[in-house]
Amino acid sequence: xxxxxxxxxxxxxxxxxxxxxxxxxxxxxxxxxSAEASAIPGSWRTRVVEYMREPMDCIGDPRVKxxxxxAAAQVAKTEIILNCVGYCIDYDPSPIMVVQPTLDMTExxxxxxxxxxxxxxxxxxxxVQDAKARDSxxxxxxxMFPGGHLTMVxxxxxxxxxxxxxxxxFCDEIDRYPVSAGTEGDPIxxxxxxxxxxxxxxxxxxxxxxxxxxxxxxxxxxKGDQRKRWCPCPDCGVYQVxxxxxxxxxxxxxxxxxxxxxxxxxxxxxxxxxxAVRKGEWRASAKFNGSASFHISGLLSPFTSMSDGVREFLAxxxxxxxxxxxxxxxxxxxxxxxxxRLDPHxxxxxxxxxxxxxxxxxxxxxxxxxxxxxxxxxxIVGWGNDWESWSIDYATFYGDPTDPNFWSELTRFLGQxxxxxxxxxxSIRAACIDTGGHYTQETYRYVKGRSRIYGIKGVPxxxxxxxxxxxxxxxxxxxxxPVGVHTAKELVYSRLKSQEGDAGxxxxxxxxxxxxxxxLTAEELVTRYHKGFKRTExxxxxxxxxxxxxxxYATAALEMLNVDLRAQRRAMDASIVVEGDVTDEQKRDKPxxxxxxxxxWRE
Numbered sequence: 001x002x003x004x005x006x007x008x009x010x011x012x013x014x015x016x017x018x019x020x021x022x023x024x025x026x027x028x029x030x031x032x033x034s035a036e037a038s039a040i041p042g043s044w045r046t047r048v049v050e051y052m053r054e055p056m057d058c059i060g061d062p063r064v065k066x067x068x069x070x071a072a073a074q075v076a077k078t079e080i081i082l083n084c085v086g087y088c089i090d091y092d093p094s095p096i097m098v099v100q101p102t103l104d105m106t107e108x109x110x111x112x113x114x115x116x117x118x119x120x121x122x123x124x125x126x127x128v129q130d131a132k133a134r135d136s137x138x139x140x141x142x143x144m145f146p147g148g149h150l151t152m153v154x155x156x157x158x159x160x161x162x163x164x165x166x167x168x169x170f171c172d173e174i175d176r177y178p179v180s181a182g183t184e185g186d187p188i189x190x191x192x193x194x195x196x197x198x199x200x201x202x203x204x205x206x207x208x209x210x211x212x213x214x215x216x217x218x219x220x221x222x223k224g225d226q227r228k229r230w231c232p233c234p235d236c237g238v239y240q241v242x243x244x245x246x247x248x249x250x251x252x253x254x255x256x257x258x259x260x261x262x263x264x265x266x267x268x269x270x271x272x273x274x275x276a277v278r279k280g281e282w283r284a285s286a287k288f289n290g291s292a293s294f295h296i297s298g299l300l301s302p303f304t305s306m307s308d309g310v311r312e313f314l315a316x317x318x319x320x321x322x323x324x325x326x327x328x329x330x331x332x333x334x335x336x337x338x339x340x341r342l343d344p345h346x347x348x349x350x351x352x353x354x355x356x357x358x359x360x361x362x363x364x365x366x367x368x369x370x371x372x373x374x375x376x377x378x379x380i381v382g383w384g385n386d387w388e389s390w391s392i393d394y395a396t397f398y399g400d401p402t403d404p405n406f407w408s409e410l411t412r413f414l415g416q417x418x419x420x421x422x423x424x425x426x427s428i429r430a431a432c433i434d435t436g437g438h439y440t441q442e443t444y445r446y447v448k449g450r451s452r453i454y455g456i457k458g459v460p461x462x463x464x465x466x467x468x469x470x471x472x473x474x475x476x477x478x479x480x481x482p483v484g485v486h487t488a489k490e491l492v493y494s495r496l497k498s499q500e501g502d503a504g505x506x507x508x509x510x511x512x513x514x515x516x517x518x519x520l521t522a523e524e525l526v527t528r529y530h531k532g533f534k535r536t537e538x539x540x541x542x543x544x545x546x547x548x549x550x551x552x553y554a555t556a557a558l559e560m561l562n563v564d565l566r567a568q569r570r571a572m573d574a575s576i577v578v579e580g581d582v583t584d585e586q587k588r589d590k591p592x593x594x595x596x597x598x599x600x601w602r603e
Contacts, residue, residue, distance in 0.1 A: 023056040023060060024053045024056045026083070030086070030122070031082075032117075032120045033120075036112070050278040051229050051277060051300045055069050055292070058292045059084050060087075063288075065203065066220075066224070066290065066291040067293075068205045068221050068293035069217075069293075070217045070218060071206065071297075072328075072331060073208055073298075074301060074304055075300065077206050078172065080204070081206060082117055085150060085170065086121060086123070090124055093145060093147025094198075095149055096166065096167070096169075097152070097166045098152045098153075098170045099154070099187065100172055100173065101172075101174075102154045103156065105173075110141060110152050114152070127145045128143045140152075155176075155177040155178060166191070166194040169191045169203050171191060171203075171204065171205045171207075173207045174205055174217055178461060179461070208332065210334065211336075211462060212334035213334075213336075220293065221293040221295060222286075223289075224292060225289070226286040227284045229242070229281070231276040231277050233261040233264060235261065236261060236266065238261070238262075238263035240263065242273070242299040242300065244309075244331060246259055246262055248267070257305075273306065297333070298332065313330075319502065321491045322503070324490075342493060347520065354390070356419075358382060359390050360420075362382030363385070366380075366558050367430075367557065368556075369550065369553060370546045371433065371434060371435075371442075372546070373439075374398060374400070375398045377397075377546040378397075379551065380428060380554075381558075383565060384569070391512060393413075395413055397409045407442075414453070416428075423572050423576065428452065430453075430454065430557040430561050432483070433455060433456065444474065444475065444476025448477075454470075456480070456483045456556060457481070459482045461486060466487050467483055468483075468484070485538075485552065486538065488556055489538050489552055492555055493525075518542055520548050520551065522542040523538040523548060525537070
């Protein structure tokens, strides 16, 4: 028989307020990781990513008005947002908004990350009704729960950012946000304005950085107290910030990678590094002003070994385009362009005599086509291993773009069959033509029904892919591919700066004149302010830039093919191999047949 004391204790247990949780404590007690969304499914354990404890626990701290996390990829930064969302739904219900860069990314985030968390975390499962349930008020982008709602929007959607009041705003990958949500202004400011009526508002900004001078997350990090993780040496005990310059390896062998203590010189393997990170502490280098900002590099991550970091670095170091990605995604730092302006004379002096019209290093041919009011300019570019390139042919056709005969010269030019010294006949695999000029309809008509020639339209903005998904929402009803011109020019310029022997080195034949190189280097990268925000953009410093545009379009054509150039080369070599060792001379002398890698241009 239950006693009065036991009954009173049971009643008090029911009426007692819930335990006071921080976000990390809530996640440790209640969060479950889903198999399809995590490499380590099961109960969440903050100690695995101890460096995330303080950023999470700043959420809900009344002294902290804004939390900023500038981080490398694969360091569990998105899990901060998910844990905060779960915490707010279960423990501190309120209106929540998660902002992703685009509507498509919003849907993916909802389906791939939020839905599994809600399904597999018992504390959340019964509080948010399944969107597929009958009479459910929930959708992919909105989840209702007692005491609040979760709204997920794209930074490119002004309507989603300008509605009901929100207490907690979680902004993911802010360096990929557009400068303005339509015509409404900065998407981050729009989202934050919705928290104005809440004294206890929560603001979290998370992103991998991009370019120095235009990175939103770096700007926010520098406005905060700039915390870095200080880790104790397992031998001498001296605390230090882990730096890439202290990662050592021998003989280009990534498997020998170790971290060298900057104080005593002792060498740590990954287990010691991870233990040091776990024992570390966050220290601010600037005065706290309400914004707690954190920098997390890949050297803090238990999911990426130092050997993997070295391996990625060795693969990227000779190609500035790949090195930039590595700096952003592994070091979690911004990329600073060196020498934003190119010297046309330096490139002119690099001209060389090709041993044949198509040099032996060429594996694939692409073309870029620029339509002007009175002419078409086009370049054919040959590509080889590691994006090494050769300018093969450049032509200008004058005439009236409204005259059908005008386009026939372009067709003949693109239909050339080239003789490769090793592989026989070779034709253009893909060509991109700009449709954004004064003769858009004529360009549409030319592209329609033709194979291997693609209409493109340049789109501005940092971080856009070189080539996006095509749309038929145009008067010509053709597949129209968006080309991120900033990203593409950044890629072209980084390769023009490459030195011989490096990835992406560009070759030019003796017949290219000085005017060609003046056009190829006709733009420079500058930092400007747009609506109060810094952004980098390429601006013309000379009136003619057709050669640069054509190189951008030819590069986009290669991106469309999505070809592994080394694998392509091996396959082409295999098609002409004979028994025994084969010299280049034997390859040239062997009779060739047309392979799957070449073919005539189809009308």
